[in-house]
Amino acid sequence: MTRKGIRPIHCLILLPLLLVGCWDRQELNHLAIISALGIEQAQDGKITVFTQEITPRTLKGGGMGATSEGGGGGKTLLRSETGETVPDALFKLQKKVGRRLFWGHTMLVVFGERAVRQGIQPQIDFLIRHPQMRLRANVFISEDPGAILGIQAPVESTAARTIRNMVDLRRRKAMDINQLAQMMAGDAQTAIIPYIQPVDKTIPYIHGSAILKKGKWVGKLNQEITEGVLWHRNEMKNGVISLKIPEGRRDMGIRVVNSQVDMIPKIEQGEWRMTVRIHAEDDIEVNETDLSMRNPRFVRMVEEAAEKEIYTLAQKMLQKVQHDLKADILGFAETFHRRYPREWEQVKDRWDQVFPRVKVKVQVKVDVERVGMTNRPAGLPMEKVKKK
Template identity: 30%
Template sequence: MKKCMFVLLILSLFLTGCWDRRELNELGITLALGIDKVEDEYQVTAQVVVPSEISSKTSTGRSPVTLFQATGETVYEALRKITKISPRKIYPGHLRTLVLGEDLAEEGIAESLDFLSRDWEFRSDFFVVIAKDMTAAEVLNVTTTIENIPANKMFNTLKTSEASWAATNAFILDELIANLTSDGKEAVLTGIIVTGEQEMGSSKQNVESITPSARIEYNGLAVFKKDKLVGWLTEIDGRRYNAIVNEVQNTVTAISCPEEGKATLEIIQFDSKMKGKMNKGKPEVDINIKVKGNVGEVECQINLNDPETIVELEKNTEKEMEERIKSTIETVQKQYKSDIFGFGNAIHRSNPKEWKKIKEQWDEEFPEMTANVKVDVKLVHTGTVGNSFLEEIEGR
């Protein structure tokens, strides 16, 4: 009996209970955070859920979220200072979206991310985006339709756009940090903007009309060098970037018909492989892309029942895609000089000894290196009809 009591006494030392337990009604559930640089301080904006407004039984029709904001010498300090105005302690365990202001990004984002990666309350599965031509606070101050919580709208829109349009990237914190610290690859982040009448964005009227006065929209890719924003890729270049780094899941693209007019292809399968090599002492990469797609729309007179027409469409698509991708590579090389494609990483994998020799000079090597692009396109289906009815209309 004494022996059992002794064992129970020892075990009790390790069973400390929930010493850090907090009640739900003591927490301010934060689904979106914004970080800006205002002069020499960090400004943190928290988008916090209003519990009574997300319940169908107690909702009064007011906004389902509220914003709290504070500044501090560090992100941690600013976040903690929000307790001066919030009745509940900010809890970021369910964070969905982190918005970084453009001014902050131009100065460097590494320091502001340290706390988020270190604090145990933050999970790392939230998306990180950059406010383009505005502050993060301005983005978070916009009401949204369909998804009445703006943080959910931003999260779901980015996930859907990445999967179906291929011009955006849904990077989580761990992926961003990996790119920031990787040898031979720089980071990119998706840009977010507010379109329309920005001053109307926070009003209730913004979501009461069919067409909101202000909308949150994703636009372009932010190009980084180390942890600093150096420029923006257009939506077109963003799609080509994703093609190079094999991040295309599904998208559509317009291509030229053999003579005149356009056809639209739905890309249903995409595979891009990058291989680095050294050619006469100079770094090169081979980019081989295989595409499978369907004909989704025809705005020209072509005979889709003729196999030769399909072959010609495939060749036209291959040529156009190769030219477009090469153009984007040259733009990044000459304009930004930032290896966002991971060409250096490819050289490192294939020639580790050679990479050691050129690693320190990669900023000079990257803008001058050669990228060989080869695209192979196969068209699988032409839809539920053969030739377009446009041909019959024009023949009347």
């Protein structure tokens, strides 16, 4: 056979390879898309799972006047089932759902407080192993996961997206499944997870944080102490601080636009010490005093007041975290491990006893970057503005 005759045969052999298509495709109308998962321990010790399923909105007619069919027209559907383990509960739930559960769009996992008190290591192991689960899904803790996932969000399409947006707007680092697994397996084996609860049964609200040690509940921090932890973990990127200015005798509000935290460990004569240096850059948002910000002395007065406020918050946080809960969620263990690996090997098995005895020194430096569009208080006559 000539070379010209062989070429068409080669083309016929190779052509099917270009027409493989999507052999493993899954049709959308065959899937139950799960946007959020809740895990709680039942009263009898079994595991209850809650799923927030996105429901298709079938419209009658078209155009601007289209309306949803059916009563209520809810955006999500809450389902629940109980089993011996999470896989067992989900297997039972799958048998009751007419579509295949699909986890590729899950953006939220909410653990119940009872489950956390018993330990969530088995549940984290399941989430990490699941081939469809998104490891970037955010993790929260709530007293009632079913109530959180059952909220019909008034603005966003789902409660899960509402909560996700809250985290983004606060510019706080969201805890995801992968990060939680890493923290639980880290040197300190601790984790801090946002605590969420409903407001008026219609709006989910992030209120403080829960502290875990070795996968179990240790305690809860209010919002103020949580912000102190965020400062030390270098996660405070946006926040508002209200200040009392003695000379102005009124309030002033500043916004944190950037912050940097450096931790400097030192072991000297058997004593473990940590120096925490906090540097914040702030903007003045409101000036209720009679002080002109054209005067550098008054600007420095604001900076000193902010430094004192942050320092006081840091001391409150250390008392709660280091001495009351004795849970190293500040990253001290990893910092000492990197700097003093030999010494760390000697104390790693009893870090719970060493951590509360670490001497911590906090240094705060605040710089006011911008004072706003005006240097003097708005609405105050010039003769009443204090310039010197």
